[in-house]
Amino acid sequence: MTATTDTALDTARVRAWLAAAETGRVGPDLEARLIAGGRSNPTYELTDGARRWILRRPPLGHVLPTAHDMGREYRALAALAGSAVPVPRTVGLCTDTAVLGAPFYVMDKLDGVTLRTAADTGRLTPEQRKTLSANLIGVLVALHEVDPAAVGLDGWGRPDGYLERQLRRWLAQWESSRTAPRPEVDELHARLRAAVPPNRFPGIVHGDFKIDNLMVDAADPTRIVGVLDWELGTLGDTLTDLGILCSFWDQNGEFHNPITAGATALPGFPTRDELVAAYAAARGIDVAEMDWYLVFADFKIAVILEGIHARHTQGLTEGADFDTVGAMVGPLLNRALERAARSSLFR
Template identity: 35%
Template sequence: MIDQPKDIRKGEELDLDRLKAFLSDNLPEFSGEIAVSQFPSGFSNLTYLLKSGNREYVLRRPPFGANIKGGHDMSREFKVLSLLKPVYPKVPSPVLFCNDESVLGSEFYMMERVKGVILRGRPPKDINLSPDLMKSISEACIDNLAALHTMDIETSGLNSFGKPEGYTQRQVEGWIRRYHKAETDELGSMNAVTKWLEEHLPKQEHVSFIHNDYKYDNLVLNPDNLSEITAVLDWEMSTVGNPLMDLGTSLAYWAQADDSEALKPFSLTWLPGNLNRAQFADRYGERTGFDLKNLVYYYAFGAFKIGVIIQQIYARYKKGLTQDARFANLIYAVKACGVNAAKAIEKDKI
């Protein structure tokens, strides 16, 4: 049941000699020996399991060939975890940050390993994801997002991570620029959505600390009670900003049974029992008290944004910067994101 790593993918190996030397100098409990494996899922930062004696750590570093200071700032992610841990216990404890790129070719950081079940694209073996169980997991997922968005950010110091004024406009303009920069195919739906997003920008009414990539495969579930979330992972895009944009992204990841098959490998939210997107939004609104009158806008933005993220990965694959075979057909997922956004705009519902 526990999420397990696998062999390291070709081209993503770590220099163990340099890593061991660094840990010997900077990690007091390091035993001198190390075994490394890699968590196979995820499309952004690379995640490895390090075993040293009876201790286990998770190491995070940017993907090879990526723009390191774009969406892969290891220093920032480490600082976020350090400030979050005292006020939001559902994050791994940060252990060590390395800014010496001569060790692994980039900055990286280490954190404690939180063992548990992670719902990825395929149901875990030996677990019966019954409708009742999926309903309770989906409710816990929504409630936890609402709790994050209503957390006090002033006393924790998290308010220093981001500029909430004008956040919505900057995000819309920024993701549109990223899309055009990474564009490899002309997709009518994606281009139509960019125009609509620019013309219908809503007024920002709320400010929260937001995750920006909140979905099932970033949640660690308690193996003894799968309805309990023990940790939230992958805070690389977290910031202070408009929580409804975070909600929109999560809703866009929330594939339903009637969605394109290209979107279903990214989530198990389409399984029977899960609340649907409309029920998700209703429960979130009840828990936060936020006005969701512009929900279609935020959902369309979320779908577009996910499409851009996938497009960026696909563009790296097309340029030969990564050999990961999983990326070869990602263009179909980009198309599906554009179609979902355009459909929501046309029908005025998510």
């Protein structure tokens, strides 16, 4: 007997595959639950009543040919096992599309919680928020100091020309998924292209490093037990991760990213400038071109959200909370333009 709350996941076929991958250690009844909060790759919690796993598959609908590559995610998680970067144990990668209609992979479900909203982070004390922030920077620095070749990730990406390719990629994604004309996208792209900084710090890039892509210990929310959602990971310019983190890092007196909506705008969390300074000090580097990475981060996130909005309007998203995604695009583009206008890097 199998059960599921979502018809897109055939738990009978998944159970057969999982039993083979786990050498038979799977109970006869497998249940699947679509996890709320995911806005890109559909993510499911699986359980046989005794153990729990996480399954990730690509979204329905049109995406870039290189996007949502399950093999890339799986390779990163497997490579970082045992490193200073906490990741869940991987079970296996399924490339047989006869099972679910698309490739997917399965990993252990971590015993922890994700801090997504101001209500979640509001339950922490100011001292806990301060310690969590320091540990978050520590994990990001540890990731960026991993030698890709030493963990088998050489060839996982091409650091040379990474920023130029990123600009082309996200403009192409915009053109393929836009639901309304926005001249500010072309303006931002032109400004970013004219001011591309040199890639001075190549390494492993997570691509979406932010507080709600981390899992923390339920008993000690300052301890990070897992870095999740590696769908945008590659080898490239590591400062793009810091830009993404800052884009999602809310603080009082400034526009809040509409996804996180104030999650880090609470006492104890450092300011964005303090976050950048802590990262730079830990790596012993200068980040004089940080404005470029902040503008690029807002541009990239806006394009991603437009793609999700486009799939939602076509009925190709799964789960709740998609109705407001389209409204997030404009504010992010506007903030990026304002930052570019203030920065000497874009003049």
